[in-house]
Amino acid sequence: MRADARKNRDHLLAVAGTALAEQGVEVSLRDIARRADVGLATLLRHFPTREALLDALLRTSFDEMTARAAALETSDAPAEALVSWLRDCVAWTTEYRGVTVLMAAAIDDTESALHASCVALRAAGARLLARAQDAGTARTDVDGTDVFALVAALAWLGDQPALAPRADHLFDVVASALLTGTAGGDA
Incomplete structure (x- = not known):
């Protein structure tokens, strides 16, 4: 160029x-x-296309979140690694209001410019979840698709002016529900 x-x-x-x-x-x-x-x-x-613009804009962030997950995979505490990545992913996703709708749609649309990045991000979260599950610290009845959906749902809360003040509290509730041995998290 x-x-x-x-x-x-x-x-x-x-x-x-x-x-x-x-x-x-x-x-x-x-x-x-x-x-x-x-x-x-x-x-x-x-x-x-709008998606091509979004892909170019978000690719660096997608890559950073995927790399962050890879770095956290070597951490000594699988549950904390999962929650840390989940928190970072939700925070990043809320930077662009409405992007979660496009990300969710892109997962199933192989023609989407965002597809590969979203699939890689979902896989990164799934690896962190599997690691926590293998350690016995995360519920076994959830998968990477569920984690990806939770990121979208938690980011959506941040987009809602009436609910945004509760977003951190609700993140903690959801995170504790993912983990075993915490309030609401026993599977």
Whole structure:
């Protein structure tokens, strides 16, 4: 990619990141182009679909969350590793209002630009869960798909103004329910 094209692409991603954080994933692509002071055609040349834009924006974060899970897999405390990753994943997911809907849909849509990243993220959570299950510290009646769904549900709470103040408390309730030997967590 030419240097000027790379600069334009990076500028579009920076502007899109701000717009998405402010307005959520339904922000108008036309609005993003206007904010970036480029034409819509320029935006679409770099990112032909909303999902392609989101994939480019989120790929680094997806990769970081997947790498974080891999690092936590070597931790001495499987239950704490699972909860730590879950908390980080929920916090990251709430940065872009509405992204959980796209992530959930992308899991089953192999044509989605987000599919591979979402599948890798779900697999990372599943490995942490399996490790905690093998250690006898996590419920055995949940799987990686359930963990992925819980991330989406907990992130959704953060998107709801009336419920956001309860999000941390409800995270703790859900996390304790995933674990064995904690209140509500015995399977």
